[in-house]
Amino acid sequence: MNHSDPQPDTGETQARLLAEALPFMQAYENKTVVVKYGGHAMGNAELGQAFARDIALLKQSGVNPIVVHGGGPQIGRMLSQMGIESRFEGGLRVTDEETVKIVEMVLAGSINKEIVALINAEGEWAIGLCGKDGNMVFAEKARKTVVDPDSNIERVLDLGFVGEPVEVDRTLLDLLARSEMIPVIAPVAPGRDGATYNINADTFAGAIAGALEASRLLFLTDVPGVLDKSGELIKELSVAEARTLIRDGTISGGMIPKVETCIEAIENGVEGVVILNGKKRHAVLLELLTEHGAGTLIVR
Numbered sequence: 327m328n329h330s331d332p333q334p335d336t337g338e339t340q341a342r343l344l345a346e347a348l349p350f351m352q353a354y355e356n357k358t359v360v361v362k363y364g365g366h367a368m369g370n371a372e373l374g375q376a377f378a379r380d381i382a383l384l385k386q387s388g389v390n391p392i393v394v395h396g397g398g399p400q401i402g403r404m405l406s407q408m409g410i411e412s413r414f415e416g417g418l419r420v421t422d423e424e425t426v427k428i429v430e431m432v433l434a435g436s437i438n439k440e441i442v443a444l445i446n447a448e449g450e451w452a453i454g455l456c457g458k459d460g461n462m463v464f465a466e467k468a469r470k471t472v473v474d475p476d477s478n479i480e481r482v483l484d485l486g487f488v489g490e491p492v493e494v495d496r497t498l499l500d501l502l503a504r505s506e507m508i509p510v511i512a513p514v515a516p517g518r519d520g521a522t523y524n525i526n527a528d529t530f531a532g533a534i535a536g537a538l539e540a541s542r543l544l545f546l547t548d549v550p551g552v553l554d555k556s557g558e559l560i561k562e563l564s565v566a567e568a569r570t571l572i573r574d575g576t577i578s579g580g581m582i583p584k585v586e587t588c589i590e591a592i593e594n595g596v597e598g599v600v601i602l603n604g605k606k607r608h609a610v611l612l613e614l615l616t617e618h619g620a621g622t623l624i625v626r
């Protein structure tokens with residue numbers, strides 16, 4: 327080593343980064359941030375650990391983070407191991423009685439506990455829940471229709487035990503917000519009819535964020551955010567602009583229900599929703615604590 331080389335001054339760098347992040351940390355103090363952690367964003371062990379560290383750091387900075395997770399690809403793998411084929415209609419998994427049991431097992435069981443363990447390993451207290459716990463969320467059978475592009479005839483879809491959240495009771499989440507605990511919630515909920523429903527994780531996160539009037543709702547997916555026609559990231563969108571992009575076909579496929587959930591959440595009182603790439607390490611902190619953010623911010 328040549329001693330005349332300048333020494334890396336990590337102390338200085340860390341102090342500068344902290345000074346930059348401080349005003350953002352203060353702005354989110356005591357505020358609720360709902361983070362939807364999608365199955366595609368989960369990636370490898372290192373990414374999972376970085377995600378858990380971000381959530382732990384938010385809690386340590388006085389923010390109230392709530393994790394709602396998905397696990398679509400993981401459910402698909404379990405179903406195929408059991409010889410059951412996955413079938414989707416309008417982006418939702420057709421869920422019969424046998425499938426909903428496996429969905430609950432994978433989402434509220436293994437994935438939920440994996441995320442809890444990752445956050446706990448960062449020195450925090452995570453608590454794994456689903457809509458059933460504390461009567462938090464009640465669902466009703468989803469009533470979805472699709473229009474046949476050839477005949478233009480509307481068709482009602484029977485998706486089985488796919489639900490839509492219709493009641494959110496914030497009692498348990500308010501209690502946890504005042505505690506050391508970080509809620510990690512799986513998108514499974516009971517119906518008043520006694521059935522168990524499988525709910526799309528984006529929809530579930532939107533309902534939780536709306537009921538809590540969260541400051542931010544972050545959707546961690548596997549693209550940088552909403553992209554324009556030439557594939558460039560759009561940094562900020564109003565609700566009206568987002569609707570135009572859906573109408574003109576710039577937003578398509580799985581991004582349509584995601585952006586529609588964003589719009590609904592904003593209309594229900596969430597201040598801002600961000601779609602960002604969960605495969606980028608520390609995406610949550612980069613979004614919340616830096617000037618330029620990390621994805622697409624959708625606001626009123």
Ligand SMILES: Nc1ncnc2c1ncn2[C@@H]1O[C@H](COP(=O)(O)OP(=O)(O)O)[C@@H](O)[C@H]1O
Nearest residue numbers: 364366547548551552553576577578579580581
């Ligand atoms: N304008 C757009 N910008 C970004 N992604 C888009 C756009 N239009 C369609 N998409 C698609 O939407 C996908 C994200 O939705 P989805 O796969 O449902 O996410 P997740 O499984 O993480 O919830 C992207 O991978 C991309 O293929």
Ligand SMILES: CC(=O)N[C@@H](CCC(=O)OP(=O)(O)O)C(=O)O
Nearest residue numbers: 364365396397398418419526527
């Ligand atoms: C009804 C419905 O489709 N439910 C989803 C729930 C999980 C989910 O949404 O996970 P991602 O966020 O990883 O896609 C499913 O069964 O796949």
